[in-house]
Amino acid sequence: MHPLLARQLKRLGLDEQHPPPSREAWSELIERIDRSYVEADQGHALLERSLALSSKEMQDLYATLGTVVGSLLEGDAGSLRAA
Amino acid sequence: MEVHTFGYDRKKYWSVKNRPRIDSRRTLVLLFGSSSFLDSADPLSELADDYREAIVIGCSTAGEILGTQIFDESVSAAIVRFDHTDLRLASAPVQSADHSFSAGQEIAQQLNDSRLKGIFVLSDGLHVNGSELVRGLNSKVSPSVVVTGGLAGDGDRFRRTWVLQDRRPQAGFVTAVGLYGDRIQIGHGSKGGWDLFGPERRVTRSKGNILFELDGRPALQLYKEYLGERATGLPATGLLFPLALRSNKSDSKSLVRTILAVDEQAQSLTFAGDIPEGALAQLMKANFDRLVQGASEAASSTKLSTDGGPCALAIAISCVGRRLVLGERTEEEIEATLDVLPKGTRQIGFYSYGELSPFATGTCDLHNQTMTLTTLSEAA
Numbered sequence: 008m009h010p011l012l013a014r015q016l017k018r019l020g021l022d023e024q025h026p027p028p029s030r031e032a033w034s035e036l037i038e039r040i041d042r043s044y045v046e047a048d049q050g051h052a053l054l055e056r057s058l059a060l061s062s063k064e065m066q067d068l069y070a071t072l073g074t075v076v077g078s079l080l081e082g083d084a085g086s087l088r089a090a
Numbered sequence: 091m092e093v094h095t096f097g098y099d100r101k102k103y104w105s106v107k108n109r110p111r112i113d114s115r116r117t118l119v120l121l122f123g124s125s126s127f128l129d130s131a132d133p134l135s136e137l138a139d140d141y142r143e144a145i146v147i148g149c150s151t152a153g154e155i156l157g158t159q160i161f162d163e164s165v166s167a168a169i170v171r172f173d174h175t176d177l178r179l180a181s182a183p184v185q186s187a188d189h190s191f192s193a194g195q196e197i198a199q200q201l202n203d204s205r206l207k208g209i210f211v212l213s214d215g216l217h218v219n220g221s222e223l224v225r226g227l228n229s230k231v232s233p234s235v236v237v238t239g240g241l242a243g244d245g246d247r248f249r250r251t252w253v254l255q256d257r258r259p260q261a262g263f264v265t266a267v268g269l270y271g272d273r274i275q276i277g278h279g280s281k282g283g284w285d286l287f288g289p290e291r292r293v294t295r296s297k298g299n300i301l302f303e304l305d306g307r308p309a310l311q312l313y314k315e316y317l318g319e320r321a322t323g324l325p326a327t328g329l330l331f332p333l334a335l336r337s338n339k340s341d342s343k344s345l346v347r348t349i350l351a352v353d354e355q356a357q358s359l360t361f362a363g364d365i366p367e368g369a370l371a372q373l374m375k376a377n378f379d380r381l382v383q384g385a386s387e388a389a390s391s392t393k394l395s396t397d398g399g400p401c402a403l404a405i406a407i408s409c410v411g412r413r414l415v416l417g418e419r420t421e422e423e424i425e426a427t428l429d430v431l432p433k434g435t436r437q438i439g440f441y442s443y444g445e446l447s448p449f450a451t452g453t454c455d456l457h458n459q460t461m462t463l464t465t466l467s468e469a470a
Contacts, residue, residue, distance in 0.1 A: 011419055046417035056318050061288035086386055
């Protein structure tokens with residue numbers, strides 16, 4: 008069993024052999040499981056967004072660096088030609 | 091040394107029928123509770139009244155830790171009677187971040203003497219610059235004195251916090267207990283477990299613990315972009331992306347900073363500690379397994395052994411940001427600490443707005459987004 012599910016059952020005083028003794032206990036279990044699904048989805052979405060944004064930032068930095076290096080090399084070539 | 095831990099719940103009341111009758115001048119009462127006890131402090135007073143000779147300290151939290159469980163709207167309590175260790179209480183007002191350094195100095199001056207071995211500090215969580223508080227403390231005590239502690243919390247609301255001042259919950263104070271004598275053994279460990287990502291950025295405009303710009307761009311805008319729709323949850327959701335700071339490229343030691351507040355008008359973010367202009371900053375993101383591993387490593391760093399007998403107290407102070415990220419899995423990190431600590435160790439603690447502890451060794455520093463453990467035991 009996934010350790011999170013095991014902990015959720017333990018926290019509510021339940022175990023895998025017996026169903027929850029009351030409607031309240033059942034609702035609380037469902038609520039906790041639902042919360043962990045939502046959190047997992049949110050975490051995944053945030054990770055994907057971060058990855059996309061930081062990749063874009065890195066690409067932009069790389070492009071800026073390319074332009075700077077290009078203009079420096081051009082300047083050097085110009086100086087050499089002038090010499 | 092005798093250690094008891096128990097809790098209070100508004101519905102179920104106290105988790106023990108009879109509270110241990112071990113009041114003395116060498117008894118320490120530690121209480122961590124909800125910020126709502128600012129409105130009605132009855133359970134806190136009830137407990138404190140049982141220990142009239144003891145030193146009583148405590149603070150509000152973003153979650154109370156008791157054993158391997160986390161609670162809200164509750165109280166976690168530890169009663170520790172030392173056999174050989176003397177205790178002294180100190181406190182100082184901290185009405186705004188500007189008073190943080192002097193508050194730290196004042197606390198240290200009240201506690202300092204040649205027998206002082208350690209200071210455990212609890213501070214208001216909102217009106218303080220934790221870096222300055224620590225600087226003030228370090229400026230007046232010997233580097234051999236172990237300073238640990240934390241900043242009070244208020245769930246994910248960031249509105250009001252308290253520490254016990256004159257045994258009553260009050261905002262705007264720092265309190266501390268000094269531990270004296272040769273038999274006290276104080277362990278400490280502080281670990282994060284977050285991953286760095288994205289480019290490193292220069293802090294181009296800041297003042298104290300307020301950050302305005304990174305690489306010439308409003309810092310708040312950057313956070314909103316990364317948070318997407320979760321930006322509506324700021325400042326709490328800002329904790330999903332802590333900031334790693336180092337002073338320059340050759341600096342191998344980076345500190346982690348976390349958000350306390352946002353100012354839409356100034357487009358600024360207020361952090362729990364200093365954000366020096368010119369420093370290098372990099373965003374961090376959570377990795378569940380590494381966070382839990384970090385907690386486990388923090389427990390290992392305390393080097394708590396059973397030499398002190400079966401009685402030891404572990405005070406776990408973990409960042410509210412970790413709770414926000416770990417969600418339903420948060421209890422994994424406090425299970426991980428107890429797994430590592432010697433059998434029979436009692437654990438209480440809280441989710442905080444900042445953790446105070448030395449790195450591996452050396453003087454105390456402010457940390458954010460870490461699990462920070464302080465262990466107390468007495469040599470046989």
